[in-house]
């Protein structure tokens with residue numbers, strides 16, 4: 001899947017500027033960038049939630065419109081809402097049904113996804129009563145219950161405490177789908193990924209294997225991020 005010369009504007013403000021990015025076909029990729037760098041916008045373009053003003057999103061070499069993207073890509077948004085009057089299983093099943101599954105297939109996909117995120121024992125609970133970390137796992141289950149080939153996780157661990165982050169990381173490690181994880185902080189997520197892409201001001205300033213990223217970085221900002229990644233890696237050893 002490729003973003004090809006994509007430009008995205010809000011009014012006169014250019015948010016993504018002639019961006020070209022070929023996503024790795026397998027494994028986990030970290031989309032790194034400071035607040036406002038354009039990460040969410042990039043993920044929303046890939047998921048078909050918004051369309052580029054210029055440029056295209058390509059899958060297997062052909063231009064893919066929002067409808068095809070919504071069918072083939074599942075995104076876990078930054079903010080997960082709990083739905084009134086639905087329990088956890090029903091909320092996840094509802095998300096799966098909205099993506100086109102039949103009622104029975106949505107329910108079985110929900111039960112499976114909830115087990116994948118290790119929340120089976122909370123399936124009958126009101127999502128509003130879950131902890132922040134558990135609610136994030138409900139959000140991940142919603143994405144997993146959709147029939148998709150690519151998973152996009154937007155800042156999945158922001159605001160979680162270290163225990164919840166570790167729990168979330170274990171769940172992400174068990175996923176078998178190609179996954180893009182956006183973050184503005186490296187803490188423990190960097191240990192999860194094979195490749196790193198750094199966005200800055202709507203442009204890609206680094207794209208490569210995580211080892212290269214940690215070893216050298218490119219430019220002062222990336223070098224600073226690499227340094228903080230290295231500190232965070234070594235401090236957890």
Ligand SMILES: Nc1ncnc2c1ncn2[C@@H]1O[C@H](COP(=O)(O)OP(=O)(O)OP(=O)(O)O)[C@@H](O)[C@H]1O
Nearest residue numbers: 010015033034035036037038039040041042183184
């Ligand atoms: N609906 C909107 N209207 C106007 N500007 C917007 C809108 N959505 C996003 N932006 C602007 O676009 C820029 C990129 O936003 P985006 O959410 O993609 O960044 P981000 O890298 O995900 O940031 P964060 O880490 O804070 O979530 C920001 O400066 C933001 O203010």
